[in-house]
Amino acid sequence: MVKTMESTGLRLVGTRAPGVTARKRRQKVLMAVTILPAVLMIVAFFGVPALQAVILSVSRWSGVGDPTLVGADNYVTVLSSPLFYASLVRTLLYAAATSLGITLIATFLAAAVSSGVAGSRFYRVIWFAPAVAPAAAVGVFWSTAFQPRIGTVNAILGGLGLGDDHAWLARTDTAIYVLIFVSIWGGVGFAFLLLLGGMEQIPLSVYEAARIDGASALRQFFSITLPLVRPVLAITATLQLIWAFNGFTLVWGLTKGGPAESTLTLPVLVYKEGFQFFRFGEASTVAVIAGVILIVIGFFAMRLSQSQQGDK
């Protein structure tokens, strides 16, 4: 009997058995068919609206009738508008301050809970509670709380002898700080849970070894905890930045972008341009530009996170 490679079960290096190739092809087809509905959903509910926004950004439309293509007119108008640049800078600063505040506070809280401070189980719930409150309700609550004479904050300050007529939301130089405060208050809970999860993944043996070597709790935090949760920190900070940048409900509920546009962030500007002034073309232009900025920020954040993981 002549022996062939097939009859002996041998094959050339780099080739697969015929049955294996067909099976892998079937698997690929199956996977493609399986994820196709999800891809279609993403295209339908994200891709198409995004494309429509881009088309609208090069159109003039008042919300009634058909849009009219105007080329780059909207982009020229928006990119030469001082209001747009002021709003952009304000939004970036607001988002950065909110993200930084949330990340710092959440890190501190997570470190405290993961170290087993008394009442940890209670704190896990109570510090997460603001995160589940609807943003509109949070806006209404804090808007009233910061009112002079009738607000909770002023009542507490009045009780402490610090006066009860502070009108932070009515002043152009202080309204933005109220926004940042409320945003941090609402965002700390979720970030706290993320970071707590990351910290609790660190093996206890690492801390024990550090303790044996004489490292203080503070030294352990900066030399062990922070470096090991850095990827989670990066993701948390990036997400909070994006969410604050895109945040509309809280700003609208508290100040509607006022007084005197001192809290006019890009999402509020988009809303006003579209739904108050019925300039949907320019509103879409602002939205597209904001989206591009966020994509760039997200890209660099991902690269930074990946490079840090690569270093490890």
Added chain:
Amino acid sequence: MSTKISSPSARVGRPIAALALATATLFAVSACSGAASTEADGETTLTVQISAEWGPMMDILVSTFEAENPGVTVELQTITPEQKSTTNSQLISSSNPPDVAQASGDWRDLARNGDLEPLDDIFEEIAPRLTEGTAEQLQVDGTYYGVPTGNAYVGMAYYNVELFEEAGIEIPADRRIASNADLYDIVNKLKAVGAEGVAIGGTGGYQFGWLVDGLLASATSEEELAGFLSSADPSADLDVSYTDPAFVQSLETLKAWGDNGVFQEGYLGADPAQASALYYQGIAGMILGGSWYVGQFEENNLEFTSDFLILPPVDGAEDSKMLLITGTSMVVPSAGANVELAKKFVELWQSDEMQLQAVANTDFSFPNVTTVDLSALTIAPLGAAIVEQASSAGTFPMWSAVVPGPVGQQVIDPNVQGMLAGASTPEEVAAKQQTAIEGAR
């Protein structure tokens, strides 16, 4: 015999793939589910948009309509003032609008685009009964599209009678605060007893517009005011400019009020509900309001008596009056499911019976038709006083109610807020308003 051995990745991948497919299918099915039909078991549902404070009026209107139309159920959909002036236009022009909607944004564009049903047929009977100045606000290019909810008066300052007595404030016989100096005197006396002045919702988006309306009307002649009212209409000549002394003086007066502490502390960051809370609690001695506030005072069982005054005109002017508004206009979207039934509903709304019982006697508003038997009105004494004041002293038309919102109220209110916050001058605000009007033309 060969034995098939599946790879580890396939063993994990298949269940995951199945789950992904099931999940995506679930989303696809839920996304494809249609809206509930308005007809079920022979019943027809008529959807009508209302505002939150319309409850007592709608109770009577709806029960009457349902009794006259067996098999019809009226479903009320509450929208906020903000929704009305922003996103409601898109809802009206959509393929699934309510049957009866509140006119929103620049509703005249909706009419010209064919999104609203012409109502000339029902106005054959209604038009001769309308109060003066109403018909023009309901028409687009000579065709009726809007139905008024009732006449209302705006821009008066309600005051706490007992607090005024405690502060030793003398009430003008004709209810008019004659001058800015008199206004400052009233506010200072209120502050001397620990109260605030005029409570106003600075973030509400419309109350600064009311103040501009009253001041502008007091600063202009009839011809000038007519020019401002038609300034956004491209077919009308633009005989006035918002940089003219009359408009600038109105803004300067308003700024002076702000600088002199007429309004409550923190008013630029307060909404109308928070302003009302200050008044209801007796913290603010006055509140800027409209005639429908009378019903709200009754509902909230205030512990004090309220009356009203007319805020002063610009310096040098003699005339200050309340502002007349025909209330929100109701429209019938062309794409609604029950157009003819909707027309019957709004027609009933304009009947003498409903204008009397539902609109007036619930203290919601005042009849916008002239054929109502006024002796049958059972409105609150404060409401009757408002009607009497309007009859004897007359009223001004509202600029911010006539000029389309996107170039009127939506522009002036935030700009005035900025002016009062010190971010701009009256001249700059006036220039912005002029730019907005020129852009609309």
